[in-house]
Amino acid sequence: MSNTTRRTALGLAGAATLAAPAVLRAQETRTWRMVTSWPRDLPGPGMNARRLAERIGQMSGGRLVVKLYSAGELVPALQVFDAVYSGTAEMAHSASLYWTGKARAAAFFTTIPFGLTPQEHIAWIEHGGGQELWDELYEPFGIKPFMAGSSGMQMGGWFRKPLQGLADLDGLKIRAVGLSADLFRRLGALPVVLGVPDIYAALQTGAVDGVEFLGPSSDRAQGFQQVASHYYWPTFTKPNGTAECLVSRGAWDGLPPDLRAVIANACAAENQFTLTESDWRNAEALEALVGGGGVQLHPWPGDIVAAARLAAEDLLAAFDAAGGIDARIHDSYVAARRRAQLWARASTRAYLEARGVA
Template sequence: MNKQTNTSKLSRRAALGLGAGIGAGLVAAPLAAPALATEQGAVLEWKMVTSWPKNLPGPGITAQRLCDRIGKMSGGRLNVRLFAAGELVPSLGVLDAVGSGTAQIGHSASFFWQGKMPASVFFTAIPFGLLPQEHITWIEQGGGQALWDELYEPFNVKPVMAGNTGVQMGGWFKREINSLEDLKGLTIRMPGLGGEVMRRLGATPVNLAPGDIFPSLQSGVVDATEFLGPWSDRAMGFQKIVKSYYAPGFHEPNGTGEALLNKTAFEGLPEDLQAIVLEACQAENARSLAESDWENAGSLQALQEEDGVTVKFYPQDVLAALKSTSVEVLEEFAAKDDLSGRIHESYRAALKRLAPWSNVSLRHFLAARDGEA
């Protein structure tokens, strides 16, 4: 790195908003256009805030690897320092922190912003919706990215896919689910539209930050929880409290993680660094999905063979009720506002186009491979 005067360092920090509040309660002033970012050889320092405990298997590892990848691909011209949940801002404060300039990049999941923009849930997962590869196809080929950009525009944030934890599990339940009656009065950690489906069937959904789930399950604040898949769930330690692990993850058939880019900081980068950031996100999206599938398979086996966990399945009548209620929730959701309706219609069109191909290419092949055809 070339030596620079204190004045140039301060100018760069001011231009990028790096001198903004370093505590969770402080809000940075809007970022000015980072003029020095266009200087060849200039070294830029970004902050990443995340919703995850540091190095959590799955999204926590993805976030750190994304920081490392950007630094390496840029030849050290753009360095990203990671702040895990609670280190700079709260777990659920990532969107606001990035939009305001407290950090230039964040890593989270879109359904955490449901209270600010209900349609955000579509960009992680919706009940009985798109599988991981189908979701990627919608975002990249079916117009999903443009709608995602439009939704986040008022927050001064550009969202991009940057990680995927794959197909999710249904969750950890302290009591067996044998009928719809067993859902009534159940307090469950389940964000997104899946939580609303559960509510309509008599449960009480709560939205807990990842770091709050284990103590809430342990203390009895919640009777059940979902999180991600076996790899991340085992690392969180849920198997130490509960031994019944339910499938399928009707509420999250996909696990897209998002990189949130402060638009002012991102657009102020030279074109090659912008391309590096986007390509790093795309590369991490593919790598993390492969990693999640591999690690989930091994962790599921370990949960059963080493931890005494029993995998159980929702009864068919419960799944039928969950699906019919999901249709009602989505139809009501689509009527909220024009943008929500357009997102819902685009998502539904993608599902209608892709499902028959997935049925022919995947369902029947898997049945044949397993000797069930």
């Protein structure tokens, strides 16, 4: 072997030696913990979280395995944000409206009273600057957020007794979270913050008089119709139901670019799948509840809706007055809602009126 050939062979061998650890690192299997705010396999968000974990594993070819913990298995339902912040878990699946005590404007990234519809919300996050503001809001906590599911349009809530008007809300105990709780308080009710696993028992025992949760499919799965027969529409506190995936910034930064893309795309795919699933299953569930489930469907009394709209304006104005990131999120969101108004009237609303009940 000539000296030139020998040097070439040694150079190739050295390059292979240097490249091998990088290849091994790229193929390394990681196992992450995902904590959730939902009972295991709860129709809607519980199944949403499970599918997300499975999508990530499948799309990564098994290089990123996500072990799922339902509410209470590793941490309580309303402590999943802290679990990611502290490093107890690398990921969480929850809803941002639970974290208004930590970051007041977090509620905007799930829903706010009289806010964006599900499709309008996605448009704001993906095209109107919402994602960048969300990232900035959670940055002090070392958390990267993604949309990762949507329970779609919500219902107004379940009540043990019918509501005739605004006076009936006075002193009424209602399970509500986020800005919904603040709004009901302004209407005279007494909001009670409860994690999902605790809601049914509270309604059954009378610890609360009413419950605001999700849409008909998830509500029926919780069994609320067994202890409260009065179901109100439309929602005015929660017109959207975006769930979030929370990822530890430290864990995120430690991923190679392709696995970051896996997480981002798995979240986007699950977000769209869950939104369409919600529409399909909510239609089925509402028909079953009203058709043979003994549920009485009521529109909100007009004076409650009118008072709620005024109260919501005052509630949201406080974000603008606060300045800083809260004001910028408020202003961006309100601008997106204003932008959507004319198109909504000319498209969805006009078409549904033209289509009629058929």
